[in-house]
Amino acid sequence: MAAPDTLSAPGTDELPEHADAVVIGGGHNGLACGAYLARAGRSVVVLEAREQAGGCASTVDAIGARVNICNCDHTMIRASGIIEELDLASHGLRYLDVDPMLIGVGWADEPVFIQWRSIERTLDGLARVDPTAAAAYRRYLDVALPAARLVLAVQCGRPTTPSIVATVVARQKLRGSRVLLDWPRRSLVDVLTSFGLPSWVIAATHTVGPAVWGLGPDAPGTGLGALGLAIRHLVGVGRPVGGSGAVPGALAACLRAHGGRVVTGARVTGLDVEAGRARGVRLADGGRVTAGAVVNATDPHALLVDWLDGVPAAAKLRARWAARPADDGYESKLDAVVTALPTPRAVLDLPEDVLPAALHHVPTTIVSPTPEQQIAASAALKRGLIADRPMFFLNTPSVLDETMRPGLPGGGDGAPPPRPGAVGGTPAATEAHLLSLEVLWTPWALEGGWGDPAVPWGWLERFASICAGGSGFLESVRDWRAMTPPDYEREFFLRRGYVPSFPDGVMAALLGRRRELSRYRTPVAGLYLTGGATFPGAGVWGASGRNAAATVLAAR
Structure with missing residues (x-):
């Protein structure tokens, strides 16, 4: 299997003096916006502060x-x-x-939850463990699937399209609409408990849903997150060959094929506004690019608060954003090159006809505390503490995608971080794999700070504690690195390490609340917003970039 040539958005183009549209930020939404504009015949330049476009993708x-x-x-x-x-x-x-799509385990003796793309195969697996859980899951899907189809229809289009509601009603005959009105008012625990789902399924649903938003399972408004499992059955899970960077790489290639440019190492530090209209951007090196339209694909805060200071048309909007408290980042990620694949003991105990051994390391394995422990962890997060039993996302991308396999004997980009407490040398390797461990609710303002490498190394130790042969797995680690919220702030210009995400639900977007985020335009003519902070939200999606491009094109 050969990796694609566009593993990430490579290289940089020459900076123009003028373009029809300038996009600030070369994440996948900014690149998607630029690609759609370029395809429509506009001259486009995407400006990325880092030396490589793609952002968190x-x-x-x-x-x-x-x-x-x-x-x-x-x-x-x-x-x-x-x-x-x-x-x-x-x-x-x-x-x-990726199938199965996820394997969910707990920290104690909870049953293993395996979600397959096939509903029947998922139900069969649940029935082997607990027939009442399978019956509850079917009741959940009977209600959730129509609502999930409705959400997909709405969130893959512009909420401003006049016919969108009529189209959805015609397609769904209002099936699922009640859920969109009811579940956002409730908590995830309340919604899923009403179907009789067991706590170990609820915990897994929260980990892959509202926990990623930084919210506890009992938080009001998290109920819509219960649709996540149903949406996965409809859409499935996939991984790009060569890694997530293949998405921004392909978007950049598409943009360039239509005459657009991607300029890296170009940090925007200001906006030029004349007579109430955006006219271009200023760069950190003193350069300028004039443009008929400016689209911001980064955190809106710097644009709306810092760059629009003194612009009368944006005074009310700026005051509202200036009054918003800063959000803190809460996600970390540890990557390691290993020569032994860790397998939770609960997974090893599964019969071959429930989960074949060859599939143990294909999907992401999530480790979830109980809902009660998740609620306690939410309170600890606010105090700058990491729960003793965190929520983990662990996968080994190189098992499914051989283009992600580390080379041997290989070496890192410098000396590996120390393994706290490790003794002896690195064991001889016959086959190396890449291991990825995402850890939720690791506060930016960690009590005691982030200087001790024992903190991230401890996450590997905690995962190893529930795995067969855990000590051997730890000894197989050849090299590793951790990205914590302060690292995301420093390397990706994310304020306080927080990845912006659209704060409202589907109905709020349809009603036009926070119009700058759901309608992609600002009170300043020619100035638009896109990115994860705008509808439909964060994650590798790209719909926000497409929707923003359509808004720009409709205005010209």
Whole structure:
């Protein structure tokens, strides 16, 4: 299997003096916006502050391997239509299906939850453990699937499209609409308990849903997150060959094929506004680019608070954003090159006809505390503490995708971080794999700070404690690195390490609340917003970039 040529958005183009549209930020949404604008015949330049475009969807060289900055599992972009509309396959993008889609284990003796793309296979697995859980899951799907189809129809289009509601009603005959009105008012625990689902399924649903938003399972408004499992059955899970960076790489290639430019190492520090209209941007090196339209694909805070200071048309909007408290980042990621694959003991105990051994390391394994422990962890997060039993996402991308396999004997980009308490040398390796461990609710303002490497190394130790032969797994670690919230702030210009995400639900977007985030435009003519902070939200999706491009094109 050969890796595509566009593993990430490579190289940089010449900076123009003028463009029809300038996009600030070369993450996948900014690149998607630029690709759609370029395809429509506009001259476009995407400006990226880092030396490589792609943002948090990037795949980078580190520890002697190709490492994804964030999780490699993609769902919503495969349902959005963007891949087909931009013909990203012709620009090197190819997906591998992940099935089963996830393996959920607990910290104690909870049953293993295996979610397959097939509903019946998922139900069969649940029935082997607990027939009442299987019956409850079927009751859940009977209600959730129509609502999930409704959400997909709405969130893959512009909420401003006049016919969207009529289209959805015609397609669904209002099936699922009650859920969209009811579940967002409730908590995830309340919604899923009402179907009789056991706590170990609820915990897993929370880990892959509202926990990623930084919210506890009992938080009001998290109920809509209960749709996540149903959406996975409809869409499936995939991984791009060569890593997540293949998505921004293909988008950049598409943009360039239509005459657009991607300029890296170009940090925007200001906005030029004349007569109430955006006219271009200023760069850190003193350069300028004038443009008929400016689209911000980064955190809106700097744009709306710092760069619009003194612009009368934006005074009310700026005051509202200036009054918002800063959000703190809470996700970390540890990557390691290993020569032994860790397997939770609960997974090893499964019969071969429930989960074949060959599939143990194909999907992401999530480790979830109980709902009660998740609620306690939410309170600890606010105090700057990491729970003793965190929520983990662990996968080994190189098992499914051989292009992600580290080279041997290989070496990192410098000396590996120390393994606290480790003694002896590194064991001889016959086959190396890349291991990815995402850890939720690791506060930016960690009590005691982030200077001690024993903190991230401890996450590997905690995972090893529930695995067969855990000590051997730890000894097999050849190299590793951790990205914590302060690292994301320093390397990706994310304020306080926080990855912006659209704060509202589907109904709020349809009603036009926080119009700058759900309508992609600002009170300043020619100034638009896109990115994870805008509808439909964060994750590798791209719908926000497409929607923002459509808004720009409709205004010209």
